[in-house]
Each structure stands twice: as structure tokens, then as C-alpha cells.
Amino acid sequence: xxxxxxxxxKLEEASNFLKDKHLNLTIFKESDIRHNMSINNKIKxxxxxxxxxxxxxxxxxxxxxxxxxxxxxxATKNIGKKISHFDRxxxxxxxxxxxxxxxxxxxxxxxxxxxxxxxxxxxxKKKYSISKKLKFIDLSADFRITxxxxxxxxxKIKHKAKKLIKKTLYLIPELNKEMINKYRxxxxxxxxxxxxxxxxxxxxKKKLIYINNIxxxxxxxxxxxxxxxxxxxxxxxxxxxxxxxxTKQHRHICEIDQQILKLTKKKLEYSFxxxxxxxxxxxxxxxxxxxxxxxxxxxxxxxxxxxxxxxKFIKVLKLNSPLGSxxxxxxxxxxxxxxxxxxxxxxxxxxxxxxxxxxxxxxAIQNMNLIYKFPEHLGLK
Numbered sequence: 001x002x003x004x005x006x007x008x009x010k011l012e013e014a015s016n017f018l019k020d021k022h023l024n025l026t027i028f029k030e031s032d033i034r035h036n037m038s039i040n041n042k043i044k045x046x047x048x049x050x051x052x053x054x055x056x057x058x059x060x061x062x063x064x065x066x067x068x069x070x071x072x073x074x075a076t077k078n079i080g081k082k083i084s085h086f087d088r089x090x091x092x093x094x095x096x097x098x099x100x101x102x103x104x105x106x107x108x109x110x111x112x113x114x115x116x117x118x119x120x121x122x123x124x125k126k127k128y129s130i131s132k133k134l135k136f137i138d139l140s141a142d143f144r145i146t147x148x149x150x151x152x153x154x155x156k157i158k159h160k161a162k163k164l165i166k167k168t169l170y171l172i173p174e175l176n177k178e179m180i181n182k183y184r185x186x187x188x189x190x191x192x193x194x195x196x197x198x199x200x201x202x203x204x205k206k207k208l209i210y211i212n213n214i215x216x217x218x219x220x221x222x223x224x225x226x227x228x229x230x231x232x233x234x235x236x237x238x239x240x241x242x243x244x245x246x247t248k249q250h251r252h253i254c255e256i257d258q259q260i261l262k263l264t265k266k267k268l269e270y271s272f273x274x275x276x277x278x279x280x281x282x283x284x285x286x287x288x289x290x291x292x293x294x295x296x297x298x299x300x301x302x303x304x305x306x307x308x309x310x311x312k313f314i315k316v317l318k319l320n321s322p323l324g325s326x327x328x329x330x331x332x333x334x335x336x337x338x339x340x341x342x343x344x345x346x347x348x349x350x351x352x353x354x355x356x357x358x359x360x361x362x363x364a365i366q367n368m369n370l371i372y373k374f375p376e377h378l379g380l381k
Contacts, residue, residue: 043372044107046072048100048123049114053223054139056087058112058361063092065365065379067372071108074100105130110371112364113138118157124185125161135371136185137364143168143187144255154251171367172197173376174311175263186367189259191359192218192252192274195285197259198314199336199351202307204264208295214270215288221281221325224355243276250274281356282325287349297347301338308336312377313358313366323350330354332362332380 045062049055050073062068073083073095081097084090105127113120113136121142127134145151146166148159159165169183170176172194180186189197196216203209222239253272260268291300297319308314315335317323323337334353341348353359362380369376 042067042069043109043368044069044071045110045112046070046074046103046108047112047114048072048074049116049119049139050083050097051075051078051086052114052227054356054360055114056083056090057356058114058139058364059083059094060087060090061357061361061365061379062112063090063094067374067378068368070094072103073097074103105134108134110135110137110368112368113140114361115140117141117155118160121159121161121164124164128164128167128184132184134184137188137367138168138185139188139360139364141190141251141255143185144170144189144258146258150254150258154249154254170259171370172259172363173366173370174198174308174314175201177370180367180370186364186371188360188364188367190252190255191220191224191283191353191355192250192272192285193255193259194359194363195283195334195351195353196256196287197263198308198334199285199287199304199349200268201260201263202304203289203300203349204260204266204268206303207292208300208303209289209291211266212269213290214268215273216270216285217273217275217288218283218285219275219277220283220355221279222276223281224283224359225276238276238278240278242278245274245276247271247273281354282329283351283353283355283359284323284325285351287351288346289349290346294345297338297340300347300349304336304338313380323352325352325354328352328354328358330357330381332358332366332377334358 045068047055047059047070050059059073062070075097078097079099083094083097113123117140120138120140124136141155143165148162151159164185167183168185168187169179170187170189171180172189175197195218204211250272260266301316301319305316308316313332313334315333317335317337320339321337323335328335331354334351337350339348339350365379366376369378
């Protein structure tokens with residue numbers, strides 16, 4: 001068979017991907033595949049922490065990405081088991097679960113780390129100098145906070161790789177992707193901070209809202225707290241009730257403070273109230289703001305629309321549109337709605353996203369696409 005016919009066969013195979021009825025992931029457009037697909041030009045990756053909620057979503061999406069070859073799926077337990085044992089949505093034949101000790105680091109291009117806080121920093125510190133081509137995308141909080149003392153205060157973990165923090169880029173692609181080629185470590189943002197920064201930062205930059213006395217409520221599916229939920233929250237009927245927690249000092253507060261100050265040069269004064277809902281995935285964030293100088297809802301909505309009009313994954317709805325998390329589940333989208341209240345100069349800005357996709361694995365793949373100059377939306381919906 002000629003090389004041309006082989007490529008054609010691969011195109012037809014990729015174009016015929018069926019939409020997964022559970023995850024509702026994308027069917028790749030033939031034009032995207034034709035532009036990007038090369039049999040011998042896939043990046044070789046490992047997923048470390050592949051059996052957690054985030055790791056499984058990440059593995060599923062990467063298994064359908066036309067420019068990725070999964071070489072290792074690693075975990076600390078269940079060595080030798082198939083990844084489909086943990087998630088039946090994963091149909092593709094992939095490497096069995098293995099220990100990190102089995103990895104040949106020299107053959108890899110990129111490592112995804114979906115590990116408990118405190119673990120990624122130790123591993124990256126050991127492996128950073130192995131190869132200059134090797135890149136890391138960390139989905140934990142280990143490299144999100146630039147000040148190790150603040151990280152220790154909020155996470156109760158002493159940082160083991162302080163020198164690498166300056167070599168890390170915290171990246172929400174819609175807000176600060178310009179510097180991506182200068183870094184080998186990408187810190188993937190938290191789910192709550194993503195849902196808050198995306199709607200707030202344009203309004204602060206445009207000086208449309210007062211930045212003191214803001215109230216933020218974020219309601220998340222329980223997957224946001226990870227597995228072994230019962231050990232973290234001693235709450236009766238946890239899976240069938242709504243639960244408020246950490247209203248004074250949630251760990252994501254330091255991340256929100258840091259990034260808003262960095263991107264807007266303004267210090268935000270706000271209360272943050274997180275909730276767990278009796279649903280598996282999804283986040284709905286409500287941001288209560290007061291506007292300046294008789295600014296109306298249409299002007300707020302227009303500012304957000306103009307800021308994100310060229311951003312595929314951010315969708316600004318019409319003024320006063322009702323919003324829930326249903327439309328964004330299993331997608332990399334974030335939807336925003338500006339809503340008027342009974343008080344003339346006060347508005348609620350709603351944002352909705354999937355905490356496991358745009359709030360974690362999907363955004364990690366979006367960041368990978370930018371690193372390797374793939375179309376930003378490749379492998380995502």
C-alpha cells in the first residue's frame with residue numbers, strides 16, 4: 001500500500017469516530033485531521049495518576065486525540081490491570097497500568113501528572129533535568145502558587161521544588177497563553193479559580209465593577225473533591241444533599257488572589273462560598289457585583305462578549321439568560337450569563353463549566369495543543 005493510501009485510510013478511520021454517548025466527546029473534523037495527522041508524528045506521553053477521576057477523563061480524551069500516543073498509564077495500585085477496568089468508556093487498547101518505576105523517560109515528550117498535592121513536585125524535581133525536550137503538565141496545586149510560604153499555609157505541605165516554581169507557567173489559555181513556549185512546566189489551574197477568573201478578569205480590566213465587597217458562590221459536583229470523599233467530609237447523606245464548606249479559607253482562595261492581582265494589577269476583596277452538590281460533575285459559579293457609573297447589563301455583557309469573541313470554548317449568552325451546568329457537561333466549554341437583579345446597579349455574573357474537563361483534563365489538553373502548536377480545539381469539544 002502506498003503512503004498516500006495509508007494516510008487516506010487513517011483519515012477515514014479517524015473521521016468515522018462515533019460520538020461517545022456517555023462523555024459526548026468530539027468527532028474530529030476531517031479538515032483538522034488532514035492538517036494535523038501524521039502516522040509518524042505523534043507526541044509520546046505518560047499519564048501519572050491515571051485511575052483517579054481526572055486521570056480517567058484525561059486518558060479517555062487523549063486516547064481519541066489524533067496527535068497523541070499514550071505510552072504509559074501509571075498508578076500506585078492495581079498494577080497490570082487494564083484502564084478499562086476503571087472506566088468502561090475507554091474502548092481503545094492502551095498500555096496496562098504500570099508503576100512510575102517502569103518509565104523510560106528519554107522516550108517521552110510530555111508527562112501529565114494527576115496526583116495528590118505534594119506528589120508532582122517531588123517527581124518533577126527528580127526528572128526535570130533528564131531531557132530538555134521533556135515537558136510536564138501538572139493538574140495538582142503544586143506549582144500554581146508562586147510563593148512557597150503561601151502554598152504551605154493553604155495546603156499544609158512544605159514545597160520540595162522551590163527553584164522550579166519560577167520555571168512554571170500557570171495557564172488559562174484564554175487569559176495568558178502568550179508566554180507558553182518559554183516554559184517546560186505548565187501548571188493547570190483549579191476548577192473553581194477557572195470558573196471565577198474567566199468572567200471576572202475582563203470586567204476588572206475594563207473598570208466596570210467595584211472590586212470590593214464581591215460575593216462568589218461556587219457549586220460543584222462531588223467529583224471535585226476527588227475519590228474517598230467520605231474520608232474528607234464527615235457529613236451525613238453526602239451524596240444526596242447540598243454541603244457548604246471552607247467559607248473562610250478554602251485552598252483555592254490564594255490562587256484566585258494571586259492570579260487576579262497578576263493579570264489586573266488589582267487586589268480583589270470578596271467572600272468565597274463553595275458547595276458540594278449531589279451530582280457527579282459540573283460547576284455553577286455565581287458572582288455578585290456592583291457596577292460603576294450607571295453601567296447597564298448590556299454593557300457588561302458586551303464587554304465579556306468582545307473579550308471572548310474569538311475564544312472557541314467561552315460562550316457569552318444573551319442578557320438575563322438562565323444558566324445551568326447541563327450544557328457544558330463533558331465539554332471544554334465555559335458558558336457565561338449576565339443577569340440583572342432587583343437592585344439597579346447590582347448584577348449576578350454566572351459561569352458554568354465541567355470541573356473535570358474545562359476545570360481539569362480538558363484544559364490540560366488545550367494547554368498541550370498550544371505547547372505543540374496543534375489547533376487549540378483538537379481532541380476537544
